Amino acid sequence: xxxxxxxxxxxxxxxxxxxxxxxxxxxxxxxxxxxxxxxxxxxxxxxxxxxxxxxxxxxxxxxxxxxxxxxxxxxxxxxxxxxxxxxxxxxxxxxxxxxxxxxxxxxxxxxxxxxxxxxxxxxxxxxxxxxxxxxxxxxxxxxxxxxxxxxxxxxxxxxxxxxxxxxxxxxxxxxxxxxxxxxxxxxxxxxxxxxxxxxxxxxxxxxxxxxxxxxxxxxxxxxxxxxxxxxxxxxxxxxxxxxxxxxxxx
Amino acid sequence: xxxxxxxxxxxxxxxxxxxxxxxxxxxxxxxxxxxxxxxxxxxxxxxxxxxxxxxxxxxxxxxxxxxxxxxxxxxxxxxxxxxxxxxxxxxxxxxxxxxxxxxxxxxxxxxxxxxxxxxxxxxxxxxxxxxxxxxxxxxxxxxxxxxxxxxxxxxxxxxxxxxxxxxxxxxxxxxxxxxxxxxxxxxxxxxxxxxxxxxxxxxxxxxxxxxxxxxxxxxxxxxxxxxxxxxxxxxxxxxxxxxxxxxxxxxxxxxxxxxxxxxxxxxxxxxxxxxxxxxxxxxxxxxxxxxxxxxxxxxxxxxxxxxxx
Ligand SMILES: Cc1cc2nc3c(=O)[nH]c(=O)nc-3n(C[C@H](O)[C@H](O)[C@H](O)COP(=O)(O)OP(=O)(O)OC[C@H]3O[C@@H](n4cnc5c(N)ncnc54)[C@H](O)[C@@H]3O)c2cc1C
Ligand SMILES: Nc1ncnc2c1ncn2[C@@H]1O[C@H](COP(=O)(O)O)[C@@H](O)[C@H]1O
Numbered sequence: 312x313x314x315x316x317x318x319x320x321x322x323x324x325x326x327x328x329x330x331x332x333x334x335x336x337x338x339x340x341x342x343x344x345x346x347x348x349x350x351x352x353x354x355x356x357x358x359x360x361x362x363x364x365x366x367x368x369x370x371x372x373x374x375x376x377x378x379x380x381x382x383x384x385x386x387x388x389x390x391x392x393x394x395x396x397x398x399x400x401x402x403x404x405x406x407x408x409x410x411x412x413x414x415x416x417x418x419x420x421x422x423x424x425x426x427x428x429x430x431x432x433x434x435x436x437x438x439x440x441x442x443x444x445x446x447x448x449x450x451x452x453x454x455x456x457x458x459x460x461x462x463x464x465x466x467x468x469x470x471x472x473x474x475x476x477x478x479x480x481x482x483x484x485x486x487x488x489x490x491x492x493x494x495x496x497x498x499x500x501x502x503x504x505x506x507x508x509x510x511x512x513x514x515x516x517x518x519x520x521x522x523x524x525x526x527x528x529x530x531x532x533x534x535x536x537x538x539x540x541x542x543x544x545x546x547x548x549x550x551x552x553x554x555x556x557x558x559x560x561x
Numbered sequence: 562x563x564x565x566x567x568x569x570x571x572x573x574x575x576x577x578x579x580x581x582x583x584x585x586x587x588x589x590x591x592x593x594x595x596x597x598x599x600x601x602x603x604x605x606x607x608x609x610x611x612x613x614x615x616x617x618x619x620x621x622x623x624x625x626x627x628x629x630x631x632x633x634x635x636x637x638x639x640x641x642x643x644x645x646x647x648x649x650x651x652x653x654x655x656x657x658x659x660x661x662x663x664x665x666x667x668x669x670x671x672x673x674x675x676x677x678x679x680x681x682x683x684x685x686x687x688x689x690x691x692x693x694x695x696x697x698x699x700x701x702x703x704x705x706x707x708x709x710x711x712x713x714x715x716x717x718x719x720x721x722x723x724x725x726x727x728x729x730x731x732x733x734x735x736x737x738x739x740x741x742x743x744x745x746x747x748x749x750x751x752x753x754x755x756x757x758x759x760x761x762x763x764x765x766x767x768x769x770x771x772x773x774x775x776x777x778x779x780x781x782x783x784x785x786x787x788x789x790x791x792x793x794x795x796x797x798x799x800x801x802x803x804x805x806x807x808x809x810x811x812x813x814x815x816x817x818x819x820x821x822x823x824x825x826x827x828x829x830x831x832x833x834x835x836x837x838x839x840x841x842x843x844x845x846x847x848x849x850x851x852x853x854x855x856x857x858x859x860x861x862x863x864x865x866x867x868x869x870x
Contacts (some may be wrong), residue, residue: 327824328689337693366779405661406670429806433688435673438660440631449632452658455799460594469799470654471753471808476740477630483737489789489797489806529683529696534776537633537831539817542843546865549837549855552682557835557852558849559757560870 312366312481314357315421316391317412317442318350318373320382321432326340330531337531347381349427350390350429352487355494356457357425358390365459368392370419374403374411380510387505388497390440394508399515399522408520409441414518416446423464428453428486439486455489562591562681567638567650567659568609572627575608577754578651578656580718586649589616589677594619594645598637600627606725611718618723619676620773622775623730635662636731642667652707652809653753664705672697673706674827676712690805691828710753711832727746745800752803755784757814760803760830761789761796764840764859765820768796773863774818782870786810786830788820802828819859823848838864 322328346354350535356398357369372395373379383394397411429436434450443450451466454561458465460478467476469488478513479485497505515522543549553560564586569576579595586593593614596604600623606620619641625633638659642648648663650656652674664671675684676694683698686705752758759774759781771785778785786808787801803810805828815833820826822838822845830836831850838851841858848854855862 322689324690324825328692330693337689404670406665406668409665431690431805434658434690434805435671437661437664437671437673440658441665444635444662444665447734447736449734450658450662451737452631453654468654470742471800472744473742473798473800475628475742478740480736490793490800525699525701526672527698527700529591529698531688531693531695534687534691534694534831536851537836537852540836540848540850540854542848542856544870546855546857546862548768549853550854550866550869553814553835553837556813559835 312422313368313419314352314360314366314371315352315416315419315424315428316369316371316386317359317424317438318354318371318382318386319347319430320344320373320375320379321347321430324348324431330533334530334532336528344378346385347427347430349429349487351494352423352491353388353427354386354391354493356487359492363388370395370421372397372415374399381511384498384505387418387508387510388502389495391414393507394510396510396512397515397518398512401522403439403522404524404526405435405441406525407520408438409445409513410520411518411522412442413445413527414520415432421480423483423485425485425487428488439484443484448482448484450484451477452480452486454485455488455490457485457491463478562589562646563644564589564591564647565645565648566593566595566615567648568595568605569651569653569655570597570599570602570605572602573604575605575846576651576653577715577751578653578710580612580715581646581713582649582651583612583614583716584713585675585678585708586647587716589647589681591646592616592776596638598626598634599629600624610723610725611720613717613720615720615723619728621728621730625730625733628737631659631662632734632737632739634659634664634735638663638664640731641728642703647704647706647707649706649813652709656707660705660707661804662748665745667703667705669701669703669705670699671707672710673707675706676709680829687828689826691831692824701770709809711809711859741825745798749778750782750784752784752786752801752808754808755782756812757781758786758810758812759783759816759818760788760820761791761818762820763794765791771797777870778865780867788826816844818863819849821845822850
């Protein structure tokens with residue numbers, strides 16, 4: 312079995328992101344960039360499936376700028392066997408990314424594709440479902456457990472009311488939730504080894520996909536700020552304020 | 562212009578987020594159709610007929626849609642999509658799972674999680690865990706949108722003039738199957754619908770200690786939530802998680818107990834009307850968004866609070 316893991320280079324989750332002074336976009340100048348946390352979980356799951364003897368090869372792929380090679384090297388250090396960069400200077404929308412990824416799927420014919428449930432930059436939560444739709448593959452989003460059952464895969468999903476388990480035919484698409492696993496750290500020897508692993512670069516224009524944007528970003532602003540609150544000294548004071556000032560309890 | 566709202570329900574009643582999505586749709590100027598697909602859904606249809614703002618209901622009652630699998634539901638929606646200029650769904654795990662599958666089939670770039678409608682093609686939505694708000698214009702001819710329920714009121718239930726039309730199921734895809742579901746049962750209000758939410762974090766130390774929150778929740782008629790750290794530690798189930806990647810809540814009163822206030826947690830609760838933080842660390846970032854902060858050990862403060870309510 313072959314597993315494809317699409318991953319995204321995003322601003323590190325610890326960075327506090329602000330708008331540019333002209334409000335045209337967010338200010339990412341000199342911001343620390345990382346592998347999207349949900350994609351790390353996706354990769355970890357793929358590597359564990361391989362380590363358990365259920366897969367032969369894990370391929371990491373990203374669509375992005377040339378700098379995204381850093382995140383692909385991280386993926387290689389974390390256990391991916393090879394990596395593919397679909398290079399573009401444009402910022403692609405999930406629809407276009409999904410179209411690009413269908414080309415990679417046609418090339419590689421993976422049995423399983425594991426993505427993050429959402430990229431923490433745009434918080435779109437779309438790409439896995441769109442890719443599944445374009446390929447007519449089954450999908451299990453927000454996975455918290457993945458088990459193999461013959462040639463099918465059973466996935467437990469985190470849904471609003473609790474948990475749901477689905478059984479998917481392969482090839483299948485899974486998107487990861489936070490509790491699927493805890494990703495490992497890359498060891499120094501593995502970081503060294505990753506430098507020798509294969510990283511293929513393909514220019515997006517060679518794929519013949521329509522990547523024209525469908526939306527325009529008109530502006531980016533800070534959310535309305537909250538007025539400064541007060542520190543109460545005692546529980547009595549808290550209860551009094553909630554009753555008589557905020558009037559939220561009776 | 563016609564607007565299709567995909568109803569979320571559990572085959573017996575409508576989910577609250579459907580009503581917020583209808584209100585968002587009323588901001589778009591057009592006739593609103595509510596699609597109800599499921600199995601044995603007559604009680605859902607009866608309830609839905611009262612939803613203010615909609616002009617008709619399309620129902621599809623078929624075993625195939627009993628568990629709302631995105632593969633089959635998306636085919637159904639695509640089969641009727643060419644009559645609509647907008648297709649809306651709530652930004653819940655249901656809507657997030659389903660709508661992109663439809664968007665891809667229609668070759669549309671979906672707009673996720675909108676919090677306001679600026680014009681017929683322009684919307685606001687939070688990005689980067691709510692650190693910023695983006696204003697986005699869609700140039701697609703059909704617009705597919707998921708709606709953040711906390712940003713729109715629930716539609717009232719006073720309609721009496723809704724027609725119902727039924728639709729045939731489309732062919733099953735047979736590529737995925739429902740196996741089982743564990744839905745948490747609780748007598749308390751649902752997190753996303755409650756007027757008061759009290760949440761515990763890592764500071765609670767154990768699942769048992771959540772009883773301290775439960776008894777306050779019982780007195781206040783509140784729902785109980787949690788930070789990711791509390792869920793990851795196994796104190797409470799995953800459906801308690803509030804935040805960027807959990808549930809988004811905006812109650813009248815949110816009480817954060819033993820929660821530090823990471824941006825990913827704030828993303829899920831900072832639009833609450835009144836925020837209370839109880840934390841023993843006076844420098845905890847949660848105090849920066851709290852209207853009322855109490856610097857105290859929660860094991861002292863909670864029993865006292867319970868007694869004084
Ligand atoms: C991709 C991603 C997504 C995430 N999504 C979410 C999300 O949706 N929701 C979410 O909540 N987090 C999310 N997180 C995690 C987030 O970054 C924080 O790690 C998490 O919110 C911390 O939880 P906490 O505040 O309970 O724990 P901590 O940060 O450990 O804080 C515990 C607090 O309890 C206080 N405390 C301890 N003992 C006591 C006591 N006896 N009395 C009073 N106070 C006490 C401490 O002072 C401290 O402030 C996400 C992280 C990532 C990377
Ligand atoms: N540029 C990209 N390249 C590769 N995979 C991506 C890219 N953008 C998004 N993805 C994948 O799709 C998931 C969901 O992203 P999104 O739909 O943007 O929230 C991510 O966690 C990745 O697994």
